[in-house]
Every structure is written in structure tokens, then in C-alpha cells.
Amino acid sequence: MLDKILDYKKEEVAKLVLPEDADLPVLSFENALKRPNRRLGLIAEVKKASPSKGLIKEDFHPVSIASQYEAGGADCISVLTDERFFQGKRDFLSEVKRNTRIPVMRKDFIISSIQVRESKRIGADAILLIGEALEAKRLHELYLEAKEEGMEALVEVHSANVLEKILNVFTPAVIGVNNRNLATFKTDLSQLSYSADLMPEGSIIVSESGIHTNEDLLQVEKYGAKAVLVGESLMRQSDQREAILNLFGENANEQASH
Numbered sequence: 001m002l003d004k005i006l007d008y009k010k011e012e013v014a015k016l017v018l019p020e021d022a023d024l025p026v027l028s029f030e031n032a033l034k035r036p037n038r039r040l041g042l043i044a045e046v047k048k049a050s051p052s053k054g055l056i057k058e059d060f061h062p063v064s065i066a067s068q069y070e071a072g073g074a075d076c077i078s079v080l081t082d083e084r085f086f087q088g089k090r091d092f093l094s095e096v097k098r099n100t101r102i103p104v105m106r107k108d109f110i111i112s113s114i115q116v117r118e119s120k121r122i123g124a125d126a127i128l129l130i131g132e133a134l135e136a137k138r139l140h141e142l143y144l145e146a147k148e149e150g151m152e153a154l155v156e157v158h159s160a161n162v163l164e165k166i167l168n169v170f171t172p173a174v175i176g177v178n179n180r181n182l183a184t185f186k187t188d189l190s191q192l193s194y195s196a197d198l199m200p201e202g203s204i205i206v207s208e209s210g211i212h213t214n215e216d217l218l219q220v221e222k223y224g225a226k227a228v229l230v231g232e233s234l235m236r237q238s239d240q241r242e243a244i245l246n247l248f249g250e251n252a253n254e255q256a257s258h
Contacts, residue, residue, distance in 0.1 A: 045231030072244030
């Protein structure tokens with residue numbers, strides 16, 4: 001599936017026209033995760049659909065969802081902008097950025113410099129860079145280009161092998177370990193434990209995918225996660241603020257009284 005997405009993305013990039021600059025203020029994604037609202041940082045994802053699960057939320061209003069995430073104490077918001085496979089739009093990110101006050105990450109398949117510039121223009125504070133999508137050297141170049149644009153990046157890996165290759169080239173400030181197997185699409189929350197020994201001191205470690213319950217949070221924290229990226233389990237609930245409180249095992253009424 002990743003190969004299929006990347007092949008299509010190359011065609012898409014070849015036809016990409018940069019939008020006008022939205023000229024929105026940049027917030028630090030890294031700082032938000034360094035000083036999270038809770039013991040674990042939360043990147044809450046605005047996601048309509050996925051190749052593995054199909055349509056996740058039919059009644060989809062990105063700004064309303066993002067606002068509920070912010071009200072629930074999310075530290076950052078991730079917005080899917082890939083249209084073909086995730087039914088996202090780059091306009092979703094711009095709208096979310098204009099209507100929230102926390103950092104917004106663009107989640108897409110970034111393989112080219114023009115996409116980095118596009119991300120800045122649509123208002124992204126950070127971008128996702130996928131270790132399995134590019135050679136480590138090229139990944140590093142895009143990482144530095146994001147920094148030059150004033151953005152930051154979450155560098156995501158699915159295996160210890162890929163992480164090792166990246167760390168031989170550079171040390172990302174934020175490293176995401178995706179619990180989803182790229183071949184089978186099954187999730188394994190212990191994925192982080194396989195690469196825990198490789199993790200550089202000082203990097204923020206994010207556990208991604210397959211996180212549904214407070215017990216899941218405790219498990220990935222045990223493996224060294226400092227933050228989590230959660231999409232589907234929050235998106236499937238009717239109230240995203242309540243969904244966050246449920247995930248962290250907090251009583252909504254108690255939360256409202258603080």
C-alpha cells in the first residue's frame with residue numbers, strides 16, 4: 001500500500017501548483033510536546049478515512065473536531081491532507097490552523113521540496129516525514145528544509161532497522177514509532193519496545209496507531225513513549241472532547257470543574 005501511495009504521490013507532485021501563502025503564525029510543535037498538558041503528550045488527528053479502515057467519520061467537520069480536541073486538552077493536532085487515499089484536503093489544515101491555538105501538523109506523504117514549501121503556505125507548524133518512504137539522506141534534507149521554512153517535523157518509523165539507518169545520518173527531535181505493520185496493517189503496541197534501546201536521549205518519542213484505551217496509554221508509556229498520536233479511536237466517537245477525557249481515564253465533570 002505504501003508503494004502504491006508513493007507512486008501516486010510522485011504523479012501528484014509533478015502537477016503540484018503552490019497555493020497563495022496563508023501567512024499564519026507558526027507555533028512550536030516540539031515545545032508543545034515537551035510541556036504537555038498531561039503526563040503524556042497528545043497529538044489528536046483529524047482524519048476522515050484511511051486505506052485500511054475506509055470511511056471513519058461520515059459527518060466530518062474538521063474545524064469542529066479540532067476545536068473539540070483543543071477543548072479536551074490535546075497538545076497538537078494532526079490533519080490528513082492526502083485526498084486520494086485518506087479523503088483529506090489541504091484546505092482542512094488551513095481551516096483548522098485559523099480556528100485553533102495549538103500547533104498543527106500536516107500528515108501526508110512528503111517526498112519533495114515543493115511539498116515542504118506547500119506545507120508552510122497552507123499554515124502547517126510541522127510536517128510528517130516517513131522513514132520507510134525515503135532514503136535517510138533525502139529524509140534529512142527535507143527535515144532541514146522544513147526547519148528553513150520555520151516548521152518542525154515528526155520523523156516516523158515502522159521498524160528498528162529503518163530507525164537505525166536514520167540515526168546514522170541525523171537525530172530527529174521528534175521520533176514517531178508507528179505500531180502498524182506496513183505489510184499486514186495489523187497493530188502491535190509493543191512495537192516501540194523493539195527499538196527502545198536505539199532511542200537517542202533528548203528526542204521526544206511518540207507512539208502512533210492502535211491506541212484506544214487508557215490501558216494502551218500505560219502500555220506505550222512503559223515502553224518509553226512521551227507522547228501519543230491518536231486518530232481513529234477519537235474520530236469514531238461523537239464528541240471528541242469527551243473521547244480525549246475517556247482515553248486518559250478522566251471524569252468529564254471533574255475536568256470541567258478545574
